[in-house]
Amino acid sequence: MAYNIIDELINNLTKLPGIGRKTAQRLSFFILNMSDDEAKKLAAAIINLKEKARFCSVCFNIADKDPCDICSDPSRNKGKICVVEEPSNILAIERTKTFKGLYHVLLGALSPSDGITPERLKIQELLQRIKSGGIEEVILATNPNTKGEITARYIKDILKEYDIKITRIAYGLPIGSDIEFADEVTLTKSLEGRRDM
């Protein structure tokens, strides 16, 4: 039996990031042992995602409706926009349950080495949201690396002329770490971002 139905599933699973052949094999046999109902739910969830997922036309989050649940939630603070690189960043921030404003997904970050220029990102769309009024604060939550940093600076510069508060998420030392092991850039940024106690 050179190629069978279990191989087909294994081969498909290895296309996922972080899944090697061994893990794919384990997952495939786990799925094989699932109840019919559970396995069908899993398959349906994948199909459903592909059929219904779309970008929210306001914030560019991935959602099944437009505008997305966050943009259309009346309890959220419409005066604050948190700018992130990818839709997956929204999930991470939402897990903290500390941010009650809206989001704006850039769908990437500026990168000269990859030819990602400002026009390739959803920066004009962010500007339009700000021009239409009602925004008090823009929180720049792009990644704390070179691409995220130059993206945050670029947006800060173009928003200068608007009367809104612009903030950048703090750079800190990871909780549970030790100052002795922090590199100088991380440590410099945490000192710069220190706050009153």
Place this chain on the structure above:
Amino acid sequence: MIKRTEAIVLKNKPFADADLIVTYLTRKYGLINVHAKSPKKIKSRFGSSLEPLTYSNISFFGKEDASLPRLIQSDIINPFQPLREDFSSLTKIYEMLKLCLTFLPEREPAEEVFILLLNTLLKIGANSDSKIFRLYYKIRFLDIAGLLPSLDICGRCGTPPDTNRRHYLFYIADGSIICNNCAKNERNPFILSKGSLNFFGSILRWNHSSVDRIKAPEKLISELLELINSHINYIIGSKFVPKL
């Protein structure tokens, strides 16, 4: 076996879940790609040391023929953080890195280029205007790589430029100045002033330590930089990639 060398990060790209492939220009081994495990995780021991331009001491492990050695350690010597804080500054510096990424073969020692890049980053970091250093770097790089445009004789008949003229015709596709006899009515030459032609000659005679002492008119620097950029774009576009 474990190898150690000084290195400058040229770029990094995501690999698998939280890993990176980091492209370095190293002092001992030339251009190398290494696999860094989990640098994106918050507790990674690599910290910020894999960001572009970071100059560090690295150790990596890999068999002689392994396609992708594993990065074991990287200790920052100079992060060059201010040079990568805004998009336009990084875009200009990336033009310099791109020369290494395009023209240097992998794993062939290129210490002269390493020293050139390191010195240029140090100079740019210490001066507010980077133009002259970027120009010097590009011309020196092209010289080392054997890709210099030819400004000393006509690329077709070999005649030296007529010193009585105030302007010369440079043709990007020839990579050379062309005398008026040979050029006839050909269109779209790059008009090069006599000042720039002489300035180019002096740049080739400078060394790293004298580059910031030379005061050249902004106009000449801009003119030459434009010519060198067009020349570079042409050779990159024509995919002519010779071995160093």
